[in-house]
Amino acid sequence: MNEVGILYKRAGRRTKKIFGQTWFYKQFDPHVLNAVMFALDERNMSFAERADPVLVSRAFTLMVGEILEGEWNQNYTLPGTKPFAWTGSEAILKEYFFSGGETVRYSQCWVFAGALTTMYRSVGIASRPVTCYAAGQDFDGNLIIDKDRIVNGVMSDDSVWNYHVWNQCWMKRRDLNNSMFDGWQELDGTPLHRSNGEYQMGPTSFKQVKRGVFVNKYDLRHLYSEVNSDYFKYDGNRVTKINRNFVGNLIITKAIGSYKPIALTHYYKPKNHIKDYQLQKKIFKHFKLNSSMLRSHYKLRSLSNDISIKIDSVDSIEFGREFNISVSAKNIFRACYMIVTVNAKTYKDEKIAEIKRKIERLQIKNSIEKGESESLVVKINSFDFLKGLFASTIEVKAALLANGREIVQTKQIDVDSPTLELESNKFNKTSQIRSLQIAITNPLPIHLTNCKMNIEAVNVNRYIVRVKNIRPNFRYKRNVQIKTKSDKISLNIECDEIVSESLSLFRLSD
Structure with a gap:
């Protein structure tokens, strides 16, 4: 097992450029094993339990959340290391061990995955980190990402993360009494939902996702929603777009014997749309979900084209540079209002800053009359906008409002770090x-x-x-x-x- 590898992180939404980070696992360092044994002792795992890789690997997904403190809101007020500054697992596990079990600050998903890889390898379990781009985060458990859906005045929490990093471990699944499920198992140290009352996930065989043969161990729904959910884009409570291929569109890891990425997407997702739909029917039945939401039953409601809006801008910018956003709107039949907002967003699709400039406030107050067109150009200085923040994207959102109806266009602009x-x-x-x-x-x-x-x-x-x-x-x-x-x-x-x-x-x- 190599002591050095690569964690693949963010990728440009439009440029498709993938950013990888060298990560030093150093699983053979004696202090690393001492730290892992110390953490197992803290969990009071019996020797019989420690002999079972299924139980050990599952426990590690919970333990890593006690070793590392997650921080996604960039609130680094207490002493610690920012997630972006870590270069390997050894320093994390040694700090945890020599402090007597104090939680190490700070971490995000790729740091958790890097530390977990080291922990697994240190006890002889083959492991590697896996990165999923456009990872679905399904809060209501219906295996559909309801983007911008409003129900009873409340916006859906469902989202799609730019990327998410979890782990695979190789093992036999003797507990399932079916050799088909042997091999790579999925585990996640930063799951969205609790499992058996704890934030832990796996091990679950990815073969269930593609083959449609389901067992109850462990957390299949979580894995399926991340890699194979349908993406429903809403205008209020009306579906305007369905994309069955967006979620989990690229899943990669470091290739064996090479420092290049290798795609794993085809292991999770059927290429044939008929088989994909048959799989969806099976999994909806397995989890007793509403079959009316199946792809074949759901019809898009047509939208009139009496009002329209368009955003033009660059696809990516270097942090600190200025760029222009051009928004144009057309109104044919009714008076409407135009609103433009700009948000900085993390890889978790969370807004970390919002700006409403005076020029847009004027547009909000003035209507676009019947038969008129309107356009504006907004100059954004990314330094002023992102000062003190680490954002992976800037989101431009332009909306036209007319008689309670809202037409929305969004555009993502990638933010490149200094070279x-x-x-x-x-x-x-x-x-x-x-x-x-x-x-x-x-x-x-x-x-x-x-x-x-x-x-x-x-x-x-x-x-x-x-x-x-x-x-x-x-x-x-x-x-x-x-x-x-x-x-x-x-x-x-x-x-x-x-x-x-x-x-x-x-x-x-x-």
């Missing part, structure tokens, strides 16, 4: 000292403050290098020497104002 550069200038084979040159350009009109580099390699513990404040629009360079013969190095820079994307795996040339 970090890493080169190996020199390697001394005798001393095994590797000289690195690191460079980053500050794209902002202000200083970057409280900056530090997080560096880790296969045989080098994660360590922090303090950096002086970086001037506005300045290209900062720094030479760092580390003792390692490995060409696998992970690096990121975090400041109060920004966090760089961690570098993916680099094979440095001497």
Whole structure:
């Protein structure tokens, strides 16, 4: 089992560019195993239970939530490490162990998955992280993502995350008495729903999702909703769009023997639409769900085209840059109002900032009369808008309101982090000292403050290098020497104002 791998994180919605981060598992470090055994002791697992990989792997999905503290609202007020700054599992598990079991701050789904991979491998369970793009989060349990649905004045909580990272473990399922379910099992350290009263998920065989042969262990509904739910887009309580392929449209992991991604999507989803529909009928029957929501029974309600709205903008921007949003609206039969809002959103599809500019407030007050067209151009400075936030996308939402009816258009704009550069200038084979040159350009009109580099390699513990404040629009360079013969190095820079994307795996040339 390799001690280094890649966690695949966000991907551009339109550019389809996938961002991977080098992650050091270091499952053979003795302190890692000590930490895992300590956590098992804290759960009071008997030796008989510890001999069962099904029970152990399930318990780990609960335990990792006690080892790490999740933080998705960017409220980093207490001392800790931001999720984006972690480079591997060893530092997390050692901090947990040497603190006597204190929860380690902070984490998000990929950090939980990286730590879980290490925990599983340390006790001999083969494991790997898996990333699902457009992961469905179904709050009401109907296996349908009801986007923007309003019932009795309340908006549905269903959403689609940009991505979600969970784990697979390889094992025999002797508890199911059917060898068909042996092999890769799905487990999740950050599930949306409780299972048996606890936030734990799995192990469940992904073969159930594709083949339509169901057993009760464990949490099949959670897995199916993440990878194979239908996506229903609403205008109030009226369905305007159904997409059966959007949720779980790409599922990947690191390829065996390579540092490139490999697609696993076909293992979860039937390619044939007839088989897909037959599977949906089976699973709706299995969970005793309302068959009227099946694809073949549901009809889209036609919408008149008397009012229309369109958004034009770039598909992606670099953090700190300005960009324009152009919104045009047409009204044929009735007076209506136009509203434009701009939101910064996390990978969990959550709004973390909202801006309503004076120019839009004027448009809200003025109606667009019958037969008129209206257009406006809004200039957004991403630095002013996202200051102090780490957003993966900016969402533009334009709406026309007429006689209680709302027509909505949205557009997602990807936010790219500042580019970090890493080169190996020199390697001394005798001393095994590797000289690195690191460079980053500050794209902002202000200083970057409280900056530090997080560096880790296969045989080098994660360590922090303090950096002086970086001037506005300045290209900062720094030479760092580390003792390692490995060409696998992970690096990121975090400041109060920004966090760089961690570098993916680099094979440095001497």
